[in-house]
Amino acid sequence: MANTIIVKLLGGRISFNVLLNKINLLWNLQCQIQLMDLENNLYLVHFQDESDYNKVVWIRLPGLPKIYYSNCLLRVIGQTIGPVVKLDVQMDCACRG
Structure with a gap:
């Protein structure tokens, strides 16, 4: 379980094989992955491969005060860790629909 993440598919549903192909194309991994539908x-x-895991793992900053929830500041924090692909500033429970 050390090199395992949980992925939530947002939006519409796609088939298992389509998702597996998309992941392989987007992440450009060195080794095969195992995908399990929950x-x-x-x-x-x-x-x-641990290097593949480290390449795609997301970082969550729980307990981050709301004053830091700005795209600019989160991008600066993210860039110190590594390349930022996407920012989700709606992760606070109070901000969800």
Whole structure:
């Protein structure tokens, strides 16, 4: 489980094989992954290679005060860690629909 993440599919549903192909294309991995369909659009992704895992893992900053929830500041924090692909500033429970 050390090299495993949970992926939530947002938006519409796609087939298992389409998702697996998309992941392989987007992440450009060195080794194969194991993809397991859970439920509620959740998938378990197990990486065989730790460098692939480190390449795609997301960083969550729980407990970050709301005053830091600005695109600019979060991007600066993210760039110190590594390249920023996407910012989700709606992760605070109070901000969700």
